[in-house]
Structure formats: C-alpha cells, structure tokens
Amino acid sequence: MNHQDGPRTISPLSKFIFASRWLQLPLYLGLILAQCVYVFHFWVELVDLVGAAMGNEEAMKHIIAAVAIPGGPPITKLTETTIMLVVLGLIDVVMISNLLIMVIVGGYETFVSRMNLDVHPDQPEWLSHVNASVLKTKLAMAIIGISSIHLLKTFINASAYTEKTLVAQTVIHVVFLLSAIAISYTDHLMTMTQKQSKQH
Secondary structure, eight states, X not given: OOOOSSOXXXXXXXXXXXXXXXXXXXXXXXXXXXXXXXXXXXXXXXXXXXXXXXXXHHHHHHHHHHHOOTTSOOOOSOOHHHHHHHHHHHHHXXXXXXXXXXXXXXXXXXXXXXXXXXXOTTOOGGGGGOOHHHHHHHHHHHXXXXXXXXXXXXXXXXXXXXXXXXXXXXXXXXXXXXHHHHHHHHHHHHHHHHHHHHHO
C-alpha cells in the first residue's frame, strides 16, 4: 500500500469550482436586506396597533386595511378579534424572520464557509450540529409554524371564506406536516445507515 508523505495538491480547476460557493454570498446578503424590510414592517404594524388602541383615526384606518377581508364583515372599531388578527400578523412576521435567520446563518455555515462561533456565547444551539439534513428539517418545521398562523387567521374569519377555501388551506397545511414528517424520517434512516456502516 502506498502512503503519501505530504498533503495532496488541489488542482486549479478544483480550487476554482470550490471557490464558486462564494457566489452564494450576495444571496445571503440579499436575505439580510429582506430581514430589514420585515423589521420595518413589524414596527409599522406595531405602531399602528398602539395608535389605534389610543384612538388615532389614521392608525385605525391602517389597521382596518391590514386585516379587512373582501366579502367579510365590515370593521368599524378595534375589537378583540381585530387585535388578535393584528397580533397574529406580527407573530407571522417574527416566524418568517426566524426562518430567514435559519436560512442565512445555517445556509452560510453549511454551504459557504465556517463562521467559527464555537466560543461565542450567543451561538445558536442548533448551529453546532447543523448540516443539510438538519437544516431541511428545521426549515420544514418553521414553514409548518407559519402555515399554522395563516390557518388560524383564516379560521378566526371563517365566515368570510368559502368552504372550498377552508378545506384547501387545511389540506395544504396537512401536506406541509406530512412533508416535514417524511423529511425527518428520511434523515433518521440515513443516520441509522451511517451508524451501521461505521460499526461494520
């Protein structure tokens, strides 16, 4: 058996192909800008909600425009249901923002370059063992959470939707759920196969 004394040299073509991963950097920077837009949108909605609660008519108009549904009952004042819909919208923004963070941080760490955050006190727990499979599972769970918020908002205003729409949204949510289960099960099978191959 031949043993090499030094490290193998990497061909220029291999270096070039491997360096192409940096082409993803502008994509992640773009997602950071999208995150900034969501932060701005969150604060605009929150300021309008607080202003409407304090009797500001202009803020109330913005709130009504944000939660009103075509064909639904007219909204003339700030009710518990209206507040709930606005808060669910804020939660929706937060969950999408969390999804963006997972894609930005986890994707960069997995596909572009290590960030060496092992000694950082604020390193996310999931980032220490992140890989493509773990990232897909966490993204699937985040999408289910976002879908749940949208489904809850629909059920709160169920009278404004047709039965076909309600059934369609429920089916879509179930499909997301089954997809996440399938991804998790596939990841589990791959992990078990790798452990068995190492044992042999």
